[in-house]
């Protein structure tokens with residue numbers, strides 16, 4: 001199957017630290033590809049390179065068959081790359097519905113840009129769908145800043161998904177969530193693959209093994225292994241560098 | 249179903265409608281007493297309220313502090329004065345101001361929109377300083393004296409015309425003109441475009457990842473604000489018959505910002521209320537005592553301490569709550 005997203009030889013360093021050092025991988029459409037690795041392995045930086053937040057020193061991406069050298073994040077979003085953040089990055093003064101509408105209005109044709117918001121029906125409908133899908137309907141008119149941590153993390157995903165990206169990148173979406181919230185969020189993410197290709201960073205190894213179609217293991221900026229969960233788990237190098245620590 | 253931002257805008261419209269009622273009652277009283285002084289003062293207050301409106305679109309809705317917004321107010325006033333001296337036509341003057349402000353606003357915007365926070369504020373301040381000092385030193389523009397002898401004007405409407413020398417008629421005309429500018433700002437701020445501006449204020453870092461260009465949105469906001477300021481300024485020489493470099497000075501920008509803070513940052517209607525109150529206070533207190541700045545300073549401090557969101561920042565949320573209850577079935 002032709003991949004939806006490929007990273008080819010991406011690299012960046014920050015003052016001598018090779019945060020990401022020549023990483024290549026592919027994410028198949030409608031699958032969950034998960035990037036794992038210890039803290040500081042370069043996972044978030046890899047996401048920053050793919051989403052245009054950081055300019056790579058080397059490498060490029062291929063999205064849906066088209067090659068793109070570095071582009072601004074807004075252009076990449078228009079091309080179909082949506083992302084969430086490890087540290088919740090919402091419009092905290094705005095309500096839940098306003099956050100979602102802001103993200104969803106990208107769906108509106110350009111000619112609706114100067115038409116009153118209440119008439120942008122496409123965005124309005126999308127907001128309604130997302131409120132249901134992410135169990136936030138009861139909180140629609142609350143300020144995002146007043147939500148619980150778990151609700152904020154859910155809204156973070158919903159905002160990234162609102163304008164129907166081709167690729168949805170989620171950076172530790174369950175971070176700081178309770179056990180039951182984590183399980184619920186995992187179910188939610190699994191359900192998303194009907195319509196979107198998911199690229200995930202996740203720490204909860206049980207969850208990763210459970211929901212991933214493919215796993216990319218990173219260590220000190222490099223890719224250590226790449227394959228289906230069972231294969232990656234059995235890889236001796238991964239055992240040593242990653243699961244080894246986890247078990248001891 | 250309206251969300252909270254759209255409800256706020258509706259609340260703002262109601263408060264502006266109230267302001268119009270107050271203005272009309274005032275006009276009636278002034279007309280029946282044959283007053284000229286207060287009518288012309290109120291007209292001036294409305295003109296400066298247009299500048300405050302422009303400040304609030306940047307400060308209250310885009311999160312940018314324009315320390316030098318008087319640059320565009322003064323620009324509009326000078327261009328209007330220059331046109332009127334050559335060809336005394338209101339519509340020509342307004343047309344030329346509008347088009348030239350597009351060019352100047354775009355130029356200033358390309359410079360200023362690269363920056364944000366305190367850097368934007370300083371660039372805005374610097375641009376106004378440079379331009380006002382240049383104008384101050386150009387003899388063809390009247391240097392420190394400014395341009396005088398702008399002729400009295402008949403604003404043609406086909407069926408009738410309004411003389412800028414008729415205090416009541418010109419007051420009502422200015423009221424309608426500033427209302428149009430308010431309507432323009434309020435309309436645009438309640439569109440998807442306006443929501444992107446509001447997003448810039450709330451959390452600029454996330455905006456690019458939603459697919460919107462931060463630079464583009466900031467630039468558009470800057471040009472919009474420049475137009476509102478310049479079009480307001482265009483009325484100034486029609487009222488006063490002259491323009492001077494002081495119109496671009498920091499005192500004018502600063503007053504507009506104080507007016508916005510008094511009225512309530514990000515309330516739009518508040519910019520009109522705050523700025524009008526400030527102009528009236530300055531002038532009326534000024535006739536009692538030459539220490540009027542002390543009085544105004546004290547009022548400002550009291551408002552900031554007791555009504556930190558400004559006059560309308562206090563009133564509007566209550567109005568919103570009523571509107572929101574009426575909206576729920």
Ligand SMILES: Nc1ncnc2c1ncn2[C@@H]1O[C@H](COP(=O)(O)OP(=O)(O)O)[C@@H](O)[C@H]1O
Pocket residue numbers: 014017019037038039040041042043044045046
């Ligand atoms: N903007 C930056 N400036 C300097 N160093 C950075 C920057 N971003 C990331 N790093 C460094 O790059 C390395 C990888 O970080 P990160 O990608 O956040 O790791 P992970 O997400 O896997 O925990 C770390 O050493 C981090 O300190």
Ligand SMILES: [Mg+2]
Pocket residue numbers: 043044045086
């Ligand atoms: Mg990280």
